Amino acid sequence: MSECLGCENPTKVTLRTGTVVCNTCEEWRLECEARWALDTLPDRPEKKRTKKLRLTRGQYLEDVKAARGVDQYMRLRSTMLAILSDQKNGRAF
Numbered sequence: 001m002s003e004c005l006g007c008e009n010p011t012k013v014t015l016r017t018g019t020v021v022c023n024t025c026e027e028w029r030l031e032c033e034a035r036w037a038l039d040t041l042p043d044r045p046e047k048k049r050t051k052k053l054r055l056t057r058g059q060y061l062e063d064v065k066a067a068r069g070v071d072q073y074m075r076l077r078s079t080m081l082a083i084l085s086d087q088k089n090g091r092a093f
């Protein structure tokens with residue numbers, strides 16, 4: 001199953017689902033963003049005395065919803081949840 005929407009970039013990458021797409025495909029971009037958010041953003045507000053509090057994952061998702069719409073929000077959210085569930089199952093990636 002290919003998720004390529006037509007960019008047909010010769011550089012291929014494998015999604016967590018095993019689907020091979022180009023490294024310019026939207027599906028790959030989405031997965032990278034989901035991994036970035038999970039690696040970088042806290043899942044709840046940090047209780048530190050710093051004034052620059054980072055966005056939480058939930059706040060980031062709300063920003064995505066506001067900026068890109070509900071569809072993109074749902075896709076990013078479900079990708080993040082899928083990656084989290086992979087991690088819980090101890091799958092390597």
Ligand SMILES: [Zn+2]
Nearest residue numbers: 004007008022
């Ligand atoms: Zn593509």
